[in-house]
Amino acid sequence: MGIKRAMKKIAIYFLSILAAAFLALFIFIRVFPERAVSLGDKIKPLAGLIGEIEKTINKQRCPECGGAGRVLSEETEPCPMCKGGGYIKSGFKDSGLMHKCPKCAGNGVEKKTVWKTCSSCDGKGYIER
16 A cells, blocks of 8 residues: 555545544534533634534525626627727728728627626625525
């Protein structure tokens, strides 16, 4: 057995013991809340942490933004080259030759992709169950 494999097994064993200790503490606090408070100030922060974990469990990733809190959105605005007309003059002043704007391909609008706050989760990235 390699050293990395042995270290991995030790780490998994340690984490399982730590998880079991937190589970036992959680059950103790739930079953004997009056005794948990009497244990002193060292238990109170852990009880708050467990409450935060419970709140986190009741949250679900926003399906609209995938938990990012923002979504890509396309906005349009008038093309700055042709000023929304779609065509620009070429040649001399009075020649009057017109051709499609190379920037907007004759559409007259320029599309921009911007990030906007997700409307489903208000930018939090999760929704309450």
